Amino acid sequence: MNRNPIIPFILIMVFGIGLVFFMSLEGLNNSEEMAEEHGEGTEETAEGGTAEGGEFDPQAHYEKACITCHGGNYEGGAGPALTGVGDRYSKEEIVEILQEGKGGGMPAGLVPGNEEAMAEWLMEL
Missing domain, CATH: 1.20.5 (Single alpha-helices involved in coiled-coils or other helix-helix interfaces)
Known part of the structure; x- marks a missing residue:
């Protein structure tokens, strides 16, 4: 037993x-x-932006990675306001900030390989 x-x-x-x-x-x-x-015909890039044909979409990347610091209307918050950033910085300076970060708050490398496209989009805000 x-x-x-x-x-x-x-x-x-x-x-x-x-x-x-x-x-x-x-x-x-x-x-x-x-x-x-998750959406037929769209590809999500490694950077988080989504666009037709797999191209980088700065707006989608902003909504995924940047909105928490820079705000939903680019008004700023934890990070500075992005409206008029093209008046304050040149495209090259924006690319440098995206690549290397700035101060202690903006981390480096958030848009790897797509800094130029993101900078052009930011300059239009």
Whole structure:
């Protein structure tokens, strides 16, 4: 009548591993469906901007990475206001700030490889 207390634990472990395995297979089969849910015809770039054909979209990147510091209407907050930034800085200076950061608040490298496009967009604000 002595029962081995480890057998229920082994059965639960085997069942759990099997469940994880089958759930992962289900996720692999749904990858195309999940991609369609996120917008057919658009690609999300590594930088966070989304545009048709996979091109960098400065507005989308701003909404994803910059809006918390610079505000929804570019009015500033934790960071400075961006309206009229083209009057205060040249395009080259904006690119440099995007690449290297500024002060202690603006981190460097938030727009890797797309600094020129972002700077042009900022100058139009």
